Amino acid sequence: MNSPRTGSIDLDCFLPYRLSVLTNLVSGTIADAYRRRFGLTIPEWRVIAVLARHPDLSAAEVAERTRMDAVAVSRAVARLLAAGRLQRSLAHDDRRRSVLSVSAAGLAVYREVAPLALGYEEQLLEALDPAARKALDAAVTALTARAQSLAGTIPAHDEPRRRSGPRRRKARR
Secondary structure (H helix, E strand, O other): OOOOOOOOOOOOOOHHHHHHHHHHHHHHHHHHHHHHHHOOOHHHHHHHHHHHHOOOEOHHHHHHHHOOOHHHHHHHHHHHHHOOOEEEEEOOOOOOOEEEEEOHHHHHHHHHHHHHHHHHHHHHHOOOOHHHHHHHHHHHHHHHHHHHHHOOOOOOOOOOOOOOOOOOOOOOO
């Protein structure tokens, strides 16, 4: 077997990639059920789920809590408002700020989808014994905290690199 070049990534061993594949597989499996039954997208379900547990958040707060792209949240919110699954109102403490909550129709969707999602989670976790479940929970908690502390620390590819040697000056003519 050839060893990878220095700086290359073996995706089968790269944790961010493996977590992304697992997340997509798990989310996609649950999403099939609520997409067929309610016509919901993954972002729409996540918005409903977050607001069912934490009402009166702004769209920006939903995006922050879910770590979803603000545009995806905005689109999901617009569709859910149009479908009557969310309500928008002014915040009690700041009348300039609008907040979202799940409507009765949205709550009915949540009450049907949540047990499906929890049942799937239980079936998925049957692959682990109680000690492994506890270890997984601790590992996810630790990795989430570490990822939050590292957020924004990796420079983008297009950012200028710092030169390691002395700067050369252009000769004046």
